[in-house]
Structures are given as C-alpha cells and as structure tokens.
Amino acid sequence: MKKIVLLGYMGCGKSTIALNLSKITDIPFLDLDKCIEKRANLSVNEIFEQHGEIYFRKLEHEMFLELLQSSENIIIGLGGGTPCYANNHELLKGDDVTSIYLKASIETLYNRLIHNKSKRPLIANMEEEEMKEFIAKHLFDRSYYYNHAQHKVSVDNKAVEETVQDILEILA
Numbered sequence: 001m002k003k004i005v006l007l008g009y010m011g012c013g014k015s016t017i018a019l020n021l022s023k024i025t026d027i028p029f030l031d032l033d034k035c036i037e038k039r040a041n042l043s044v045n046e047i048f049e050q051h052g053e054i055y056f057r058k059l060e061h062e063m064f065l066e067l068l069q070s071s072e073n074i075i076i077g078l079g080g081g082t083p084c085y086a087n088n089h090e091l092l093k094g095d096d097v098t099s100i101y102l103k104a105s106i107e108t109l110y111n112r113l114i115h116n117k118s119k120r121p122l123i124a125n126m127e128e129e130e131m132k133e134f135i136a137k138h139l140f141d142r143s144y145y146y147n148h149a150q151h152k153v154s155v156d157n158k159a160v161e162e163t164v165q166d167i168l169e170i171l172a
C-alpha cells in the first residue's frame with residue numbers, strides 16, 4: 001500500500017499541508033509526532049524532558065517503521081528531525097513510498113517558528129537572535145538528509161492550497 005511521506009524542518013508546514021492533502025485525496029493522515037505521543041502517553045516535550053532525546057529518536061524510528069509497514073494507504077507527516085536519525089533517510093526511497101521534502105528558507109522558518117516555539121523542545125527556550133542562528137546552522141546540517149526525499153516542493157511565499165496543488169501534480 002502507498003505511503004506519501006512529507007518531511008522538512010520544524011515549521012515548514014508538514015502537518016498543515018498533510019491535513020489539507022488528506023481532505024482532498026481522502027487518504028488518511030497520520031502525524032508521526034502525534035503517534036509517538038499517543039504511544040508514550042506523553043507530549044514530545046515531556047518525552048524529551050523525562051527520557052532524553054535519544055529515547056525519543058528510538059521511539060520515532062520504531063513508529064516510522066510501523067507506519068511504513070501498515071497495510072493502509074496513508075499520508076505520513078514526519079517530525080522535523082526524523083530523516084536525520086537512525087538511517088531513517090534510507091526509508092524515504094522505499095518501493096511504495098513517495099517522499100516529498102517541503103523546502104522552506106531560513107526566513108520563512110524563522111517567521112513561522114518565532115510565534116510558535118513552546119511546543120518544540122529544541123527551540124523552546126531560545127531568544128530571537130539565537131534562534132535565527134540556530135535555524136541557519138541546523139538547516140544546513142539537516143539538508144543532506146532532507147535531500148534524500150524523492151521530490152522537493154518549495155513552500156516560500158505560497159498559500160497552503162498552492163503547495164497542496166504542487167503535491168497533487170507530483171502524485172498524478
């Protein structure tokens with residue numbers, strides 16, 4: 001069964017785009033972070049605080065494998081870091097997988113994340129200036145993994161509907 005996998009940096013719009021794509025295609029959407037939270041019965045923040053990031057990355061890998069192995073068609077919205085750990089990037093090229101990197105500039109990411117950082121443990125406690133520098137470096141490191149996606153869609157200056165349309169063209 002087919003899996004449409006959306007990936008990219010925190011705030012690039014994976015959850016928002018996946019939800020909209022799901023409504024149009026009638027393919028169910030599962031958010032990997034939410035699946036992990038449900039399994040652990042803790043929020044992502046609480047998992048980081050109580051068990052540490054390595055524990056989170058293990059859960060994340062297991063849950064990603066589980067979703068890929070399910071017998072349903074699903075849209076999977078990955079966590080921002082998912083492709084960068086546990087060789088998860090190699091899973092982006094699987095036979096029944098269509099993986100799409102939602103590519104956003106540092107500017108776009110900063111402008112979105114600055115209003116919405118409390119639920120993202122990696123940036124929750126950062127000052128504005130520190131955050132911009134962090135995003136720039138982090139995105140640079142992570143791009144190698146994100147670029148293993150089969151397709152790339154730029155999201156800068158686009159409405160949600162436009163990005164969804166770009167994805168529908170890839171899927172056609």
Ligand SMILES: Nc1ncnc2c1ncn2[C@@H]1O[C@H](COP(=O)(O)OP(=O)(O)OP(=O)(O)O)[C@@H](O)[C@H]1O
Pocket residue numbers: 008009010011012013014015016017033077078079080112116120155158159160163
């Ligand atoms: N195309 C868009 N135009 C404007 N704002 C958007 C767009 N897509 C998403 N947003 C906004 O950007 C923020 C981040 O989006 P979203 O939570 O979907 O990102 P994400 O990639 O799932 O992040 P995370 O990795 O942290 O889960 C949200 O507040 C959302 O409303």
Ligand SMILES: O=C(O)C1=C[C@@H](O)[C@@H](O)[C@H](O)C1
Pocket residue numbers: 009010033044078079080081082119120121122
């Ligand atoms: O970019 C990251 O490493 C993360 C992104 C979020 O989706 C969560 O998976 C978690 O906060 C880690």
Ligand SMILES: [Mg+2]
Pocket residue numbers: 014015016031033077
């Ligand atoms: Mg999300």
